[in-house]
Amino acid sequence: MLLEGKKGLVLNVTNKNSIGWAIADQANLQGATVGVGAQNERLLEGVDKLLEGRERFDTFTIDFSFEEQYKILADAVAEKYGKLDFLVHSVGYAPREALQGRFIDTTLEQFQIAMNASAYSMVRLCQELEPLMNDDASIITLSYLGSTRAMKSYNVMGLCKAALEASVRYLSIDLGERGIRVNTVSPGPVNTISGRGVKGIMGMIDHVHDVAPLKRPYGQSEAAGAAMYLLSDLSKGVTGQILFVDSGYSIVAM
Numbered sequence: 001m002l003l004e005g006k007k008g009l010v011l012n013v014t015n016k017n018s019i020g021w022a023i024a025d026q027a028n029l030q031g032a033t034v035g036v037g038a039q040n041e042r043l044l045e046g047v048d049k050l051l052e053g054r055e056r057f058d059t060f061t062i063d064f065s066f067e068e069q070y071k072i073l074a075d076a077v078a079e080k081y082g083k084l085d086f087l088v089h090s091v092g093y094a095p096r097e098a099l100q101g102r103f104i105d106t107t108l109e110q111f112q113i114a115m116n117a118s119a120y121s122m123v124r125l126c127q128e129l130e131p132l133m134n135d136d137a138s139i140i141t142l143s144y145l146g147s148t149r150a151m152k153s154y155n156v157m158g159l160c161k162a163a164l165e166a167s168v169r170y171l172s173i174d175l176g177e178r179g180i181r182v183n184t185v186s187p188g189p190v191n192t193i194s195g196r197g198v199k200g201i202m203g204m205i206d207h208v209h210d211v212a213p214l215k216r217p218y219g220q221s222e223a224a225g226a227a228m229y230l231l232s233d234l235s236k237g238v239t240g241q242i243l244f245v246d247s248g249y250s251i252v253a254m
């Protein structure tokens with residue numbers, strides 16, 4: 001098994017459609033002990049239901065809007081696991097009004113909320129958990145093509161993903177000193193709660209399925225497959241990269 005004996009965190013999961021859940025589930029099936037994150041106690045109830053009857057799972061809560069929660073999380077993880085072999089950052093948020101209409105109308109408040117939850121949270125998490133990461137550990141985050149291509153409605157989230165992808169490259173340099181890899185999985189649009197926050201997501205999914213080179217759908221499970229490669233020792237020579245999981249949509253021009 002690819003992750004036999006490894007321990008890691010997947011932050012955060014809301015329900016069975018969360019990309020984070022597909023990653024946590026597959027990591028567990030590959031032999032890992034997985035700490036699954038929920039944003040708050042209310043969302044934790046849903047996560048607990050997903051974990052019923054399953055072994056080698058634990059739960060943690062963290063809301064990245066609250067600075068003090070990073071240390072609380074790190075203390076809880078240190079107590080439960082000691083050290084970590086992997087970390088999955090699977091978080092994105094922007095106020096709903098910022099994900100429709102014109103990008104030019106983005107307010108400073110919307111910008112700051114989105115950047116904090118979706119991009120700075122990755123940096124802050126790595127900062128806080130660095131002492132707990134084993135040498136040669138693997139860290140991944142989830143991004144989207146809207147980081148480098150402009151499209152209607154994705155708006156400020158495109159800037160967040162650009163910042164997130166740049167963070168991955170800079171974190172790779174810092175953490176590479178200890179052999180820790182940092183990479184990005186970039187799925188095409190997927191029907192999740194966050195996905196539905198972007199106006200017109202179902203049309204985007206249909207468009208990608210029509211145009212992409214691979215004439216079969218991709219989704220949470222395919223994203224999780226790519227994540228297994230990046231979290232496992234198979235990818236020990238790979239850092240700072242973006243791995244697209246979109247049936248090849250991102251390479252098509254016409």
Ligand SMILES: NC(=O)c1ccc[n+]([C@@H]2O[C@H](COP(=O)([O-])OP(=O)(O)OC[C@H]3O[C@@H](n4cnc5c(N)ncnc54)[C@H](O)[C@@H]3O)[C@@H](O)[C@H]2O)c1
Nearest residue numbers: 012013014018019063064091092093142189190192194195
């Ligand atoms: N769904 C898509 O089309 C798509 C495509 C490419 C990338 N992604 C990315 O995948 C990742 C997971 O999203 P998903 O589609 O599985 O949706 P999801 O809604 O299931 O997961 C997003 C998670 O982020 C958490 N979150 C939001 N704000 C938070 C905060 N302030 N503090 C802590 N947690 C917070 C939510 O609780 C939720 O668990 C995100 O980074 C998203 O941008 C999604």
